[in-house]
Amino acid sequence: MSEETSWLLGRLDASALPFWDALQHPTTPNVVNAVIASGAGAMVLLGALAAVVFLTWTKRWRWLWREWLTSPDHKKIGIMFIMIALVMLARAVIEAVFMRLQQAVGLDGGFLTAEHFGQLFTTHGTIMVFFMAMPFLTGIINYVMPLQIGARDLSFPVMNSISLGLTAAGAAIVMVSLILAPFSTGGWSGYPSFTESATNPGAGVDYWIWAVTLSTLSSTLTGINFAVTIYKRRAPGMQWFRLPLFTWTALCTSILMIFGMPPLTVATALLALDRYLDFHFFTVDLGGNMMNYINLFWAFGHPEVYILILPAFGIFSEVFSTFSGKKLYGYGALVIATMAIAVLSFTVWLHHFFTMGQSAHVNAIFGIATMLIGIPTGVKIYDWMLTMFRGRIRFSVPMIYAVGFILLFVLGGLTGIILAVPSVDYQIHNTLFLVAHFHNMLIPGLLFGMLAGTNLWFPKAFGFRLEERWGRRAAIGWIVGFMLAFFPLYALGILGMPRRSAAFFEPAYLPWTMAAMVGAVVILFAMLFLLIQLWVSVRDRHANRVPGGDPWDGRSLEWSIASPPPAYNFPVIPEVHSRDAYMRQKETGGGAHPRPDAYGDIEMPASSAMGPIIGIAGFLMAFGLTWYQWWLVVAAGAVSLVALIARGFVRNATRVIPAAEVRREHEAWIATLDSLTPITRADEQTRANRGLPASPIEGAVQ
Amino acid sequence: MSTSSLHSTASVGVRAFGLLAVFALAGCSDAHLTFLDPQGxxxxxxxxxxxxxxxxxxxxxxxxxxxxxxxxxxxxxxxxxxxxxxxxxxxxxxxxxxxxxxxxxxxxxxxxxxxxxxLDPYKPLTSDTPPLEVQVIGFDWKWLFVYPEQGIASVNRLVIPAGRPVSFELTSASVMQGFFIPALGSQIDVMNRMTTKLHLQADETGTFIGKNMQYNGTGFHQQRFVTQAVAPAAFQRFVDRTRQDGVPLDADAYRALDERGTAARLRQRLAPETAVAERGEIATLAFSALPAGFFDAVVAHESPNWNARDGEDGPPETGTDQDEPTNRDERRHERRNTQAATTGSRQS
Structure with missing residues (x-):
């Protein structure tokens, strides 16, 4: 830290601007890269500006603050998590297209500088894991899980809002790095000693450290919140083995978050101590050893894989069962398999570095442990197939994602087993084969799951169905684009192409990198179709409304209430008598929507500014730490501390919704229901679908 | 100077261009890019x-x-x-x-x-001939191959006798890197202050591409090397010519090696009279006059003894007892696992 710093700006100066280097050294590659980088920065600025103008023009600032930012409602927080995920998804997909483009013309060069390419793969990976996948699944669990267990909110609603604030702060840090560059080039895993200040003294690695730290703190809090909610807030009669499978996966994911996230928080904190205070945890000298980082990182990293994938498994379980009009096959086995995966996920981290020189016995044991995970995962696949077997399969959009998932995911499983055999891994470790494998798990596994979940629960959240035609195009675009983009990467990996290569010199790679680029473009179109789907859906929302609240003939409790649900979710907390609680209610007497005998006052959490305050303070502290603006760090820390203490003195943490209001709203909804015509599944995708299914058996039979 | 810059797979690979099946490619090209076209x-x-x-x-x-x-x-x-x-x-x-x-x-x-x-990379290969010892040091962004018995070293050019096992001992003078010759076998990580081991063998003569697999900065994709498996006589010629024509590996040369930069830049610096390698070519450089204990000094972050020379005459190739390992082998064998060298030694 010998460089000149000012007290106000720290080490931030004009050289952080993305076009500064090109002004100093206007060579062709520098100018090309500066144009791309500045364009990205300008898009962030213009996007933010457009949002500000829109909010001011439509006078919605107060609405935004009161109805959304300070709301403790798990449904609104869930939607905001998903919005962060979608914005970040768009950026990371565009980055992926640039990387594919670079490698498509990358024989002997390409148009991106190696430094720029390094930042692209680092931000792409960091965003996709921490700011796309995590917020997406957190958002969906946030929205759906309390509805499925018959709860009114999470156990700690304000903490939920703080989790959102921290994730938003981390995402904002990554976004700001486009305007005040650079970001790290150390990859999403940030291995030292490359990321130590001896090799990388700049602000890039610090941006990465603080963005990831904010995200892991957020996820730890989220995990605690979800787990406690599932333990404590289940409706009467909702015994463990009556939980919908999605809630089971949410529970397993939360437990993994609680135990899996802190190792990374610790690892990045120790790396920060190395970089800021000359500690030597992971340096090459004075007793440091980067192997410790690598072990800590994957003690997080492997459970993380299952944090990402288990909720998607839960969504697919709901999708297969709902759209086959059939009970889930092997519920017990699926629960056991999910738990087994959660436990085993902590025992396999070493397979991320078979090549680091440990003994063959250790490698073999971890390889076999890895294969063991294949057993419960394989069982799940067959359980889903047996769920469809002797069902009535409807190809709605979520089902297309689910079918794409099942067919592609087994191929990813196959390549996973190949990687798990240490003797073979020695040939394909750190090649594009590995990159293809984990994208094969995470795109069909996680992303298809999240998109299926979005299509499944969107009508619940907003009261109208998403448009089917564009939804189907987007789903098929993703499936085809994925295959085109990543199957060639398997071939390139077998041909020995290292991951993270800015360029290559083997002409034999060229056809494959070109094919992969075509796939990336198809995925870009799939993204565009998603956008069109959303636009068309909003435009035609009146025609596609589902006031009945149950457009898919659903099985769990979230379908038993209005769409969108009232703030308190359930006018009266339901009593649960079996698995597939709502389906049973529809099948047996008593009716789908019985009138409660009596209504009571409902106590809900009051709004709180804690989330935005901690989020903004977290962002400013991370920014100050990155650029050595110590006054900002101290000020932001003080604000957080004062806010936390002040929160302890808040007396009115709840608000009461009177019974009369609950009665009025619920009676109004029941009156609406009476005006609807029940439909059979044949009309599911038509405008006749108002969210009221005909009674189950006759509804599913044609 | 034996600073021959070797054309990489570029020329031979051109024939493979357009072949859309990876396995067909592996079978009919002599580019030897992959283990599906194994050369060992x-x-x-x-x-x-x-x-x-x-x-x-x-x-x-x-x-x-x-x-x-x-x-x-x-x-x-x-x-x-x-x-x-x-x-x-x-x-x-x-x-x-x-x-x-x-x-x-x-x-x-x-x-x-x-x-x-x-297939444990640490396990010596069974063979009638004793292994050739090669020490590998990963720099940013070039590989140095040290032949302790021959007293020579070579940048980005690994010459080995075909049909004879090679025993590698590896370290990094910089951050973590991954040493990999796909056509011959396993990759292994190389790490600062630590050593790893690897045993490979080429069955026939041939030229194979080698790579770094672990990202280490902007020159990462250029950190490639060429492996030439040659007949025993040709190997001896390589050793003799390198001893004769190589740049002496002295303190100045080491400083240049240790600087971040590609092999092309290194060659420009140490042997400016030779043409700079073009894009896609692998720049190589040969070193003579290897200081004694050079590899161990690099591992321990110590300054090599620039005046003591190793293997000027080269050990008698046939004199090694094939059944009993030498003291050196025994000592190595005990260092079974990756381990940190003494941590108290001063940093270079």
Missing amino acids: PVAAAQRHQFWLVIAVTSTVVLPVLVLTPWILVRYRYGRQAAYRPQWGFSKLADLVIWGVPVLVVIVLAITAWRSTLA
Whole structure:
């Protein structure tokens, strides 16, 4: 830290601007890269500006603050998590297209500088894991899980809002790095000693450290919140083995978050101590050893894989069962398999570095442990197939994602087993084969799951169905684009192409990198179709409304209430008598929507500014730490501390919704229901679908 | 100067361009990019293992790929196939869907255990000839191959006798890197202050590409090297010529090596009279007059003794007792696992 710093700006100066280097050294590659980088920065600025103008023009600032930012409602927080995920998804997909483009013309060069390419793969990976996948699944669990267990909110609603604030702060840090560059080039895993200040003294690695730290703190809090909610807030009669499978996966994911996230928080904190205070945890000298980082990182990293994938498994379980009009096959086995995966996920981290020189016995044991995970995962696949077997399969959009998932995911499983055999891994470790494998798990596994979940629960959240035609195009675009983009990467990996290569010199790679680029473009179109789907859906929302609240003939409790649900979710907390609680209610007497005998006052959490305050303070502290603006760090820390203490003195943490209001709203909804015509599944995708299914058996039979 | 810059696979690879099947490519090109076109016993065993794992795992994967479309067609809404909405469990089905994967994993576990022990990169290869010792040092962004017995070193050019095992001892003078010759066998990580080991062998003469697999900065993709497996006589000629024409490896040369930069830049600096390698070519450089204990000094962050020379005359090639390991081998053998060298030594 010998460089000149000012007290106000720290080490931030004009050289952080993305076009500064090109002004100093206007060579062709520098100018090309500066144009791309500045364009990205300008898009962030213009996007933010457009949002500000829109909010001011439509006078919605107060609405935004009161109805959304300070709301403790798990449904609104869930939607905001998903919005962060979608914005970040768009950026990371565009980055992926640039990387594919670079490698498509990358024989002997390409148009991106190696430094720029390094930042692209680092931000792409960091965003996709921490700011796309995590917020997406957190958002969906946030929205759906309390509805499925018959709860009114999470156990700690304000903490939920703080989790959102921290994730938003981390995402904002990554976004700001486009305007005040650079970001790290150390990859999403940030291995030292490359990321130590001896090799990388700049602000890039610090941006990465603080963005990831904010995200892991957020996820730890989220995990605690979800787990406690599932333990404590289940409706009467909702015994463990009556939980919908999605809630089971949410529970397993939360437990993994609680135990899996802190190792990374610790690892990045120790790396920060190395970089800021000359500690030597992971340096090459004075007793440091980067192997410790690598072990800590994957003690997080492997459970993380299952944090990402288990909720998607839960969504697919709901999708297969709902759209086959059939009970889930092997519920017990699926629960056991999910738990087994959660436990085993902590025992396999070493397979991320078979090549680091440990003994063959250790490698073999971890390889076999890895294969063991294949057993419960394989069982799940067959359980889903047996769920469809002797069902009535409807190809709605979520089902297309689910079918794409099942067919592609087994191929990813196959390549996973190949990687798990240490003797073979020695040939394909750190090649594009590995990159293809984990994208094969995470795109069909996680992303298809999240998109299926979005299509499944969107009508619940907003009261109208998403448009089917564009939804189907987007789903098929993703499936085809994925295959085109990543199957060639398997071939390139077998041909020995290292991951993270800015360029290559083997002409034999060229056809494959070109094919992969075509796939990336198809995925870009799939993204565009998603956008069109959303636009068309909003435009035609009146025609596609589902006031009945149950457009898919659903099985769990979230379908038993209005769409969108009232703030308190359930006018009266339901009593649960079996698995597939709502389906049973529809099948047996008593009716789908019985009138409660009596209504009571409902106590809900009051709004709180804690989330935005901690989020903004977290962002400013991370920014100050990155650029050595110590006054900002101290000020932001003080604000957080004062806010936390002040929160302890808040007396009115709840608000009461009177019974009369609950009665009025619920009676109004029941009156609406009476005006609807029940439909059979044949009309599911038509405008006749108002969210009221005909009674189950006759509804599913044609 | 023996600073021959070798054309990489560029010229031969051109013929492969356009071949769309990876396996066809592996079979008919002499680019030797992949272990599916193995040039040594380790890579050949890995290819065998690769196909075996695919075959065994397919017993679980193929039914999914076949049965899923069948189920989707047969039971789609609108068909009059059987409908059992309340059916959710079958003992027989559960026995099969748990039993078969368990059996498959047992088979895979046994083969994985055996092959992992057999192909342990630390395990010396069985051969009638004693292994050639090569020490590898990863710099940013070039590889230095040290031949301690011959007293020479070479940047980005690894020359080995065909048919004779090579025993590598590896370290990094910089951040972590990955040493990999796909056509010959396993990759292994190289790390600062630590050593790893690797045993490979080329069956026939030939030229193979080698790479760094672990990202280490902007020159990462240029950190490639060429491996030449040659006849024993040609190997001796390489050693003799390098001793004669190589740049002496002295303190100045080491400083240049240790600087971040590509091999092309290094050659421009140390041997400016030779042409700078073009894009896609691998720049190489030969060093003579290797200081004694050079590799160990680099591992321990100590300054090599620039005045003591190693192996000026070279050990008698035939004099090594083949059955009993030398003291040096024994000492090495004890350092079985990756380990940090003495941490108290001063930093260079």
